[in-house]
Amino acid sequence: MPQIPEKIHELTVGQLAARSGAAVSALHFYEAKGLIGSRRTAGNQRRYHRDTLRRVAFVRAAQRVGIPLATIREALAELPEERTPTREDWARLSAAWRAELDERIKQLNRLRDHLTDCIGCGCLSLATCVLSNPDDAFGERASGSRLLVEKRAGERQAAAEQVGERREGEAADCR
Secondary structure, X not given: OOOOOOOOOEEOHHHHHHHHOOOHHHHHHHHXXXXXXXXXXXXXXXXXXXXXXXXXXXXXXXXXXXXXXXXHHHHHHOOOOOOOOOHHHHHHHHHHHHHHHHHHHHHHHHHHHHHHHHHHHOOOOOOOOXXXXXXOOOOOOOOHHHHHHHHHHHHXXXXXXXXXXXHHHHHHHHO
């Protein structure tokens, strides 16, 4: 990883990419989403303050654990400008995300357990299959595949009725 001398307080996008491990396109995306900021030189080139390195690391760590970019942006907005996020900042902000992550873990565990059940039956088309037909409102009436056939049959019937009405209207116009 290239070292940047301490006397350099601003980084080019290439230097920031090399030091942070993020692609230049990702840095541009982060900037467009308001996660990091830059200033423009007289030649319209981006220059990033050194603290942006830590902000990029913060964004990437939060993304790795599944935090949405909007939530990350809100967290970064709480930090003072021109200051590197500290360990205390990360601890405070990540504590707020813990409940959300715990809920996601529970959902993934439920999905895993249902996946095992479904693989055990091998059909993926049960009337109550939680994978092919989650939160099934029509499960007592018919299975998921039958609902699709019924829906298509209903659509064909409605289309046929529309064509019939149109033909009757055309016939009446010709009289």
